[in-house]
Amino acid sequence: xxxxxxxxxxxxxxxxxxxxxxAASGFTFSSYWMYWVRQAPGKGLEWVSVINTGDGTTxxxxxxxxRFTISRDNAKNTLYLQMNSLKPEDTARYYCxxxxxxxxxxxxxxxxxxxxxxxxx
Numbered sequence: 001x002x003x004x005x006x007x008x009x010x011x012x013x014x015x016x017x018x019x020x021x022x023a024a025s026g027f028t029f030s031s032y033w034m035y036w037v038r039q040a041p042g043k044g045l046e047w048v049s050v051i052n053t054g055d056g057t058t059x060x061x062x063x064x065x066x067r068f069t070i071s072r073d074n075a076k077n078t079l080y081l082q083m084n085s086l087k088p089e090d091t092a093r094y095y096c097x098x099x100x101x102x103x104x105x106x107x108x109x110x111x112x113x114x115x116x117x118x119x120x121x
Contacts, residue, residue, distance in 0.1 A: 002026035004079075004096050009115030016086050020115060022079040022096030030074040033099050036081045037106040038092035039114075045106035046092070049081065052102070059104070064090075086119045093117070 008020040020036070036048040049060045049070040058070050069082040079096050095111035103109075 004098070004112050006094060006096055006112065006115040009094060009117045011118045011120065012086055013121050014087060014119055016119070017082070017084045018086065018117060020081040020083065020094055020117075022081075024077045024079065024096075024098070027098070029072075029077040031100075033102055034070075034072055034079045035097040035099065035106075035109055036068075036070060036079070036094060037097055037109060037111065038090075038094045038117075040089075040092040043092075045095075045109070045111070047104060047106045048094070050102060050104075051079070059102075083117070086117075088119045091117060091119050 003025045005023045012018055033050055033052055035050045037045050038048050039045050047061055048064055051058045051070045051072050067085045071080045093114040093116050095114040097109035097111050
């Protein structure tokens with residue numbers, strides 16, 4: 001059974017940091033590009049970041065570039081998102097997702113339950 005369980009969300013003040021995790025099981029984690037996407041209240045899914053299967057090449061949406069860092073540990077089947085300098089506009093439910101290839105949108109990505117991130121003073 002394919003599973004991807006996100007954790008690490010919470011309430012944080014503007015300028016603060018959080019580290020999200022995504023524990024994957026039921027598929028060959030190392031063979032997939034892994035994504036973080038998010039959905040703010042009343043909006044659609046937004047592509048945030050992706051990391052490749054091999055050398056760890058990463059890509060980021062302009063809105064998070066320089067503040068967020070995606071990483072993966074293939075030995076632990078776990079994906080991470082380090083989020084620094086958080087802004088109120090980062091408030092959203094964050095999801096991990098997988099695909100066999102690189103894409104720069106959230107279209108077609110299958111997501112699970114996600115973890116809520118709220119940035120507020």
